[in-house]
Amino acid sequence: MEDTSKTGNDGIALKCEGLTKLYTSGLIRTKTVVGARDVTFDIKRGEIVSLAGESGSGKSTVARMILRLIKPTSGDIALNGRSIYSYNIREYYRQVQAVFQDPYSAFNPFYIVDHVLERAFGLREDNLNRDERSKIIRSTLESIGLNPSEVLGRYPHELSGGQMQRLLIGRSLLIGSQLLIADEPTSMIDASTRAGVLNLLLSLKKEKGLSVLFITHDIGQAQYVSERVIVMKQGEVVEQGPVDEVFTRPQHPYTKELLAAVPTLYERWKECS
Amino acid sequence: MIGMWELLLRSRKFMIGLAVLVILILLGTVGPFLLGDPYYMDLSLMGRPPSFAHILGTTSFGEDVFTQLCSAIGNSLVVGLVAGGLGTLIAILVGAVGPYRGGLADKISSLATNLALVLPLIPLFIIIASVVRGLNLVLIGVILAVTSWPWAARSIRSQVLTLKEREFVNLARMSGQNSVQIVVTEVLPNMLAYIMMVFVILTGTSILAESALSMIGVSTTRTITLGYMLYWAQHETTVPFWWNIWWWFIPPGIVLTALLTAIFVIHAGMDEVFNPRLREI
Amino acid sequence: MAEHILEVEDLRGYYRGTFGVVHAVDGVSLTLDRGVILGIAGESGGGKSTLAQLVSGTPPPLLHLEGGRVLVDGIDIYNIDSEELRTEIKCKRMSYVPQSSMESLNPVKRIRDFIFDVVGQRTSKRVLSSERKKEVIEMAANHMKTLGLDRPVLDRYPHELSGGMKQRVVIAISTLWNPKLLIIDEPTSALDVTSQKRMIESLLNLKRARIIESMLYISHDLTSLRQLCGECIIMYAGKIAEIGDMEGTINDPLHPYSRLLTAAIASYDSKGRRKGELKSIAGSPPDLRYPPAGCRFHPRCPYVMDICKTKEPPMFRTGERMGGAFCWLLASQSGE
Numbered sequence: 004m005e006d007t008s009k010t011g012n013d014g015i016a017l018k019c020e021g022l023t024k025l026y027t028s029g030l031i032r033t034k035t036v037v038g039a040r041d042v043t044f045d046i047k048r049g050e051i052v053s054l055a056g057e058s059g060s061g062k063s064t065v066a067r068m069i070l071r072l073i074k075p076t077s078g079d080i081a082l083n084g085r086s087i088y089s090y091n092i093r094e095y096y097r098q099v100q101a102v103f104q105d106p107y108s109a110f111n112p113f114y115i116v117d118h119v120l121e122r123a124f125g126l127r128e129d130n131l132n133r134d135e136r137s138k139i140i141r142s143t144l145e146s147i148g149l150n151p152s153e154v155l156g157r158y159p160h161e162l163s164g165g166q167m168q169r170l171l172i173g174r175s176l177l178i179g180s181q182l183l184i185a186d187e188p189t190s191m192i193d194a195s196t197r198a199g200v201l202n203l204l205l206s207l208k209k210e211k212g213l214s215v216l217f218i219t220h221d222i223g224q225a226q227y228v229s230e231r232v233i234v235m236k237q238g239e240v241v242e243q244g245p246v247d248e249v250f251t252r253p254q255h256p257y258t259k260e261l262l263a264a265v266p267t268l269y270e271r272w273k274e275c276s
Numbered sequence: 277m278i279g280m281w282e283l284l285l286r287s288r289k290f291m292i293g294l295a296v297l298v299i300l301i302l303l304g305t306v307g308p309f310l311l312g313d314p315y316y317m318d319l320s321l322m323g324r325p326p327s328f329a330h331i332l333g334t335t336s337f338g339e340d341v342f343t344q345l346c347s348a349i350g351n352s353l354v355v356g357l358v359a360g361g362l363g364t365l366i367a368i369l370v371g372a373v374g375p376y377r378g379g380l381a382d383k384i385s386s387l388a389t390n391l392a393l394v395l396p397l398i399p400l401f402i403i404i405a406s407v408v409r410g411l412n413l414v415l416i417g418v419i420l421a422v423t424s425w426p427w428a429a430r431s432i433r434s435q436v437l438t439l440k441e442r443e444f445v446n447l448a449r450m451s452g453q454n455s456v457q458i459v460v461t462e463v464l465p466n467m468l469a470y471i472m473m474v475f476v477i478l479t480g481t482s483i484l485a486e487s488a489l490s491m492i493g494v495s496t497t498r499t500i501t502l503g504y505m506l507y508w509a510q511h512e513t514t515v516p517f518w519w520n521i522w523w524w525f526i527p528p529g530i531v532l533t534a535l536l537t538a539i540f541v542i543h544a545g546m547d548e549v550f551n552p553r554l555r556e557i
Numbered sequence: 558m559a560e561h562i563l564e565v566e567d568l569r570g571y572y573r574g575t576f577g578v579v580h581a582v583d584g585v586s587l588t589l590d591r592g593v594i595l596g597i598a599g600e601s602g603g604g605k606s607t608l609a610q611l612v613s614g615t616p617p618p619l620l621h622l623e624g625g626r627v628l629v630d631g632i633d634i635y636n637i638d639s640e641e642l643r644t645e646i647k648c649k650r651m652s653y654v655p656q657s658s659m660e661s662l663n664p665v666k667r668i669r670d671f672i673f674d675v676v677g678q679r680t681s682k683r684v685l686s687s688e689r690k691k692e693v694i695e696m697a698a699n700h701m702k703t704l705g706l707d708r709p710v711l712d713r714y715p716h717e718l719s720g721g722m723k724q725r726v727v728i729a730i731s732t733l734w735n736p737k738l739l740i741i742d743e744p745t746s747a748l749d750v751t752s753q754k755r756m757i758e759s760l761l762n763l764k765r766a767r768i769i770e771s772m773l774y775i776s777h778d779l780t781s782l783r784q785l786c787g788e789c790i791i792m793y794a795g796k797i798a799e800i801g802d803m804e805g806t807i808n809d810p811l812h813p814y815s816r817l818l819t820a821a822i823a824s825y826d827s828k829g830r831r832k833g834e835l836k837s838i839a840g841s842p843p844d845l846r847y848p849p850a851g852c853r854f855h856p857r858c859p860y861v862m863d864i865c866k867t868k869e870p871p872m873f874r875t876g877e878r879m880g881g882a883f884c885w886l887l888a889s890q891s892g893e
Contacts, residue, residue, distance in 0.1 A: 057749035072446055093452040101450060109443040113465040119444075122451040163841045171447075193600040194777065198821040199837035220749065223780075223825040227835065251829040264754040266780040268807060268824040274758050275784045283575070 015084070016182050016214040017069065017099075018045040022078035024064050024238075037238040038064035042078070044233050044243060046182065049212040051204060053225035053246070056235035057261070062218045064238070066186045069216070070101055082182070097126050100175035104187035106167035110159035116170055117155055123177045143173050147203055165196030172203055176211075183207075186218045201228050222265045226250050234258050283549045290545025296538035300531065304353050307346025314339065314347045314500055326523050333523035335508070344500050345527050349535070351413055352501045355486045358417025359424060360479030367425040367474060371432030372463070375440055376455045385429075393426040397485060398494070405494040413499055416489075420482045428474045435470060439463045469550040473543055480539035487532055502528045502535075559631025562738050562771045563589035563612065563651075568625035570611045577846040581607040581620070583795040589738070594764065594772040596786030596803065598779050600818075602842050604795040605775045606656060609742045612773065613653030614642050630737060648679060652736040652769075656743045659723035662715040668726055669711040672697050675730055693733075700729040703766045704759040721752030725759055732763065737770040739763070744774075745781050757785050780824055783807055788880070791815045794843050794853040800872070801880030811875060811882035814838075814854045852885065860886055 024038035039061040046052045054062045067073045069080055071087060080087045087095060103109045110116060120140050124131065131139070141151045149169050154162060162170075168188050175183050185204065189197045205228060207213040219225050225232055226246055233243040234255070242255040253259045266272070284290050308314070316339065323336040332341035370389060374382035404419060405411060439445070440463065448458045464471075483502075489495040490503025491510065509525035565587045572579040582604045589595050597605045610616050612627050614634045627634050630650045634642055647653075663671050673685055676693050685693065698708050704725040715723055724744055732739060741760070745753040763769050776782050782789060782803075789806050791799045791814065799812040810816040817838045840857040843849050849856055855865040864885050873887035874880070881887070 057751065070446070070450065072449070096450045096452055101446075103443040103446070105443060109447055111442075111444040111448075111462055111466065113462075119447065122448065122453075126452050165837070165841070193842075194779070195600055195818055195821050195838035196841070197837065198823070198835035201823065201835060202837070221823070222750070223823040226825055226829075227823040247829050250825070251827060261750060262825070262827060264751045265825045266750075266754070266757075266778075266784050267826065268780050268783055268819065268822055269826075272754070272784055275761055286575075 013084075014047050015045045016048045016050075016082070017216070018079075018081045018084075019043060019065070019069070020079045020081075022065065022068060022080060023076050024061075024068060024073065025076045037061070039068070039075075039238045042235070042238075042240055044240065046214050046216055048181070048214055049208055050231065051208055051215040051217055051229040053229035053232040054216060054218045054235060055220065055222060055225045055232055055261075057220055059237065060235040061238035062235050063186055065235075066101070066184050066216065066218055070099065070184055071095065093126055096180075097178055098180050099182045099184065100178055100180040101184040101186065102168060102171045102175070102188040105191055106164050106171070107159060107191075109171060110167060112159055115156055115158055116162065116167070119170070120174055120177060123174045126178050139177065140173075143176050144170075147173050147176070147207075148199065149173065163196065164192035165199055168192060168200050169203060172200070172207070176207070181212075182214045182216070184216045184218070187220070188217075189224060190219070190221070197224075204228060222250065222262065223267070234261070284546065287545040287549055289541050289548065293538045293541035293543075293545060296534055297542065300349055300535055300538065301353065303346050304349030304351075307343075308350055311340070311343040311346055314344045316340075316343075323521055332527050333521075335524050336521060341505075341524055341527060344505055345531060348500045348502045348505050348528060349531060351499055352483050352486065352503075352532075352535070354413050355417045355420065355501065356479040356483035358414055359420035359482030359486075360475050362418060362421035363425040363478040363482070364428065364471060364475045366421060367428035367432055367478075368464070368471065370425070371429035372436050372459050374433055375436045376459055385433075389426045389429045389433075392423065393430075395423050397423050398489070398492075401489050401494045411496045413496065413501075416486060416495055417482070420485055421478075424478055424482060424485070428478060432467065432470075432474070435467055436463055439466055469546065473546050473550065476539055476543045476546065480536050480543070483532075483539075484536055502532045506532075559628065561588045561628075562591050562630055563587075563773065564626075564628040565612060566626045566628075568608070568611055568627060569623040570607055570616060570620055571623050572607075572619045573621055574619050579845045580795050580848050581845060582611060583848070584625075585792075585795075585797055586625075587790060587797070587800065589771055589773060591737075591770055592764075593788055594774055594786045596782040596789040597773065597775045597792060598777065598782050598789060598818075599792035599798075600777060600842065602794070602845070603792040605777070605792055606742055607795075608792070609653065609655070609740050609773065609775050613651065613740050614646065615653060615655075648731070648734040648736055650736055651738040651740065652731040652734075653740040654728055654731050654742065654744065657747065658727050659715075659720060659747075661727065662723060664715050667712055667714055668718075669694065672711075672730055672733075676733070696733055697729060700732055700763075700768060701726070703762050703768060704729050705755060705762070719752065721748050721756055724748070724756065728759070728763070732768050735768050738773065739769045739771075740773040740775075742775045743777070745776065745778065753781060757781060760785060779807070779819065779822060791818070794848060795845055796853055797872075797883060798854065799880070799882040799884075801878055801882075805878045805880075809878070811873075811878070811887060812854075812884045813858050813860050813886070815882070817859075852883070862886075 020043050022042040023040050026036040026038055027033050042065055054065065056062045068075045082090065082098060110119060124136055144151045144154065147169055149166065154166055154170060159167060189200050192200065201224060204215055208215060217225065217229055229246055231244065232246050232249050234241050234249065236257050242249055242253065242258045249258065250262065253262055318338040320338065321334045322338045324330060324334045326333040330340050330342065332345065334340055370385045374385040400423065445458055445462055448462045486495055486501060487503030487506065490501055491506050493507055495503060505528040506525055565585060568582055568585045570582040572581055585608060597608065599605050607620060610620060611622060616622060622635060629646055632646060634646055672693060673690060677683055677685055694711065698711065701710060706722060706725055706729065710718065710722065710726065718726065745756050748756060760772065764772065774782065774786055786803050789801065789803050790797055791806065791812065793814050798814045799806060799810065806815060807819060810819055821835055821837055823835055838857055843853060843856065851867045852865045852870050855861045858865065862885060870883045870885045872881045872883050875887060
């Protein structure tokens with residue numbers, strides 16, 4: 004176990020402070036595009052936090068910085084109280100994993116899906132043999148409601164989007180990560196299977212104490228799945244707080260406008276009736 | 277992936293091209309063993325038209341044209357395969373390293389590609405032929421490879437750049453893999469079909485390039501290739517008109533045409549299967 | 558004038574290719590009354606877009622009409638020659654705006670010039686006279702105004718416009734000849750919520766301004782469908798599951814599939830009322846190369862009976878509600 008003073012006993016899994024990403028292009032007349040500016044928030048252990056916003060709001064940029072796929076221009080990200088850059092890469096990815104928006108892009112079409120799960124064992128410290136690995140894979144898949152015989156040994160295009168997203172969540176369980184960055188995991192899968200992915204995240208939070216950063220443009224899903232929400236617009240955080248407050252009594256004009264534009268199943272907009 | 281190979285076997289273009297290529301390969305590999313020395317000159321039989329004893333006639337030096345043709349096919353294929361194989365390898369290395377290492381490596385590989393792209397082949401060979409003694413097939417293949425890879429490197433680079441953006445590459449990185457592992461296990465397998473196409477095209481163009489160089493006499497003048505046959509047929513001076521000895525230059529011309537057509541029809545068949553925009557599902 | 562703007566009778570459309578035969582639309586019948594906005598909902602692979610392509614008379618290469626009729630304003634569009642379809646039906650009586658059609662704007666032309674191209678193409682005139690051009694621009698500007706676009710948009714290039722604006726420009730061009738029926742496929746799926754709302758309002762304005770009369774609106778998103786449509790059809794695996802008025806279908810779904818689908822949607826609630834746990838539908842849609850016998854939903858249906866596995870259900874109506882559902886469960890209630 005790590006030193007508690009280091010991991011911090013404040014219960015915070017991930018903390019972003021003043022996170023900024025600027026993209027500059029051109030040599031002489033440089034043009035700067037803001038990916039994210041001064042983004043500050045934290046995620047507690049066993050908490051699902053939604054990062055909501057429209058396209059171009061910078062929510063994926065934040066995700067990619069947390070995943071160490073791009074480097075921030077300035078600002079700090081700390082995992083368990085330590086800068087994420089102080090971890091070696093394998094140590095870091097053992098704790099932080101991701102599910103991406105497009106499941107068809109997340110699986111290499113060249114391999115059967117087992118490839119992605121097998122790879123995951125590369126991060127684990129125990130050297131398991133083939134049988135042990137296969138046993139763990141099967142039990143993990145069963146625990147997240149997938150029938151191993153229906154998914155293993157198949158190519159990605161033979162599976163549904165929902166099955167693939169569950170497989171990726173399963174992958175992070177195999178690794179044993181504590182923080183999952185879910186970047187629009189449900190936006191490309193059908194409504195009838197979407198609920199399954201959301202419920203899976205909720206049950207993992209409850210049973211395993213998994214922390215999740217749930218990135219979405221869908222306000223309804225953010226409201227269903229998370230306790231706290233961060234609303235972003237053009238790279239900046241405009242409002243954050245408990246879901247029940249932000250989504251029922253929005254303070255910032257942008258949040259108000261955004262929420263007013265969300266269609267709901269049970270009411271019709273005044274303009275449309 | 278499996279489905280693709282099946283489709284390939286069902287492609288008429290691919291199968292016809294392959295059949296012609298296989299026949300030519302058999303002629304080029306088995307022929308020389310059965311037919312004896314292609315350089316043997318029977319001075320009593322100079323410039324004879326086709327007959328039962330010499331089905332394609334003899335050259336004006338008394339050599340059997342068919343025997344020469346068979347070893348020419350074999351040797352031309354050797355040049356093509358060496359150049360195609362090596363050229364493809366260089367194209368992959370140069371094309372894939374840029375996007376992966378980024379920064380200076382990318383700049384250098386792009387610069388090398390652009391430089392090699394404008395390297396003029398024929399002047400280069402004239403210089404090499406005048407300097408290097410004993411040009412052999414493998415050496416010619418190597419030189420052709422060194423000059424033929426740039427366009428392939430460029431298109432491989434652009435393919436790697438798009439594949440690199442796919443999430444499975446990020447996922448592999450997040451499984452603790454380094455760049456080399458990612459290129460080899462995640463990116464390149466997806467390009468196998470394309471790489472095969474590159475190999476086929478480079479082989480075909482190299483055979484053509486070698487023939488062209490032989491014809492103007494700057495390639496090997498000692499080993500029989502298709503271009504070598506054309507060179508000597510063209511420089512024949514013992515008959516009043518070159519067309520009087522048509523059986524000497526028409527067969528290598530037809531074989532060269534058939535070989536290249538087969539290779540490009542194979543490429544067209546592969547393109548139809550592997551190129552999603554042309555695929556007739 | 559025919560009674561209905563659109564009548565579809567037992568329409569079948571299959572994709573045929575090396576992959577086999579996909580029964581994408583298999584026996585769909587519907588009528589669309591004048592002045593009605595009909596929504597078609599369902600998940601991907603349900604056959605919504607294929608239906609739209611067939612109804613608009615523009616099936617893509619591998620899609621073949623296998624049977625049935627499509628009557629637009631009383632005219633059987635598969636029984637007339639293609640020239641008549643092009644000049645008399647398309648754009649005048651019916652316009653079709655396919656999915657991601659905003660990519661069809663020419664990137665190197667100003668919107669204004671692109672409109673001239675389209676008009677020239679349609680009227681088979683290469684060059685338009687200046688009076689005609691003026692006329693066309695006035696018409697386009699008027700339509701664009703209804704859709705909430707300012708006149709200066711005409712002088713922009715596509716890359717200067719947002720996705721929502723491009724989409725509305727395409728709709729404005731598609732409705733230049735005031736078609737009676739607009740068929741529109743997923744116009745909001747690539748848009749952000751705020752532009753989605755603007756899009757839906759614009760489509761309503763198009764009808765209010767009597768530029769169009771009726772609309773067939775295809776979307777996988779029931780919540781946006783709910784805002785716009787008066788009637789709706791839920792499709793599953795190439796067949797209609799349920800048909801009815803919007804309110805009824807959402808609040809009191811008859812078909813188990815519609816019931817489970819509405820229960821699976823995480824809809825936003827501004828009052829913050831927590832609804833119960835969302836439930837996903839077990840299993841996945843069938844491979845339409847080998848559609849299941851009987852009711853196509855039976856392998857996933859929690860209320861499956863023996864008859865569902867062998868016999869295809871007809872439509873059953875229930876009492877006061879308009880439309881009905883193709884489900885054996887309703888056989889006893891409907892008294893048929």
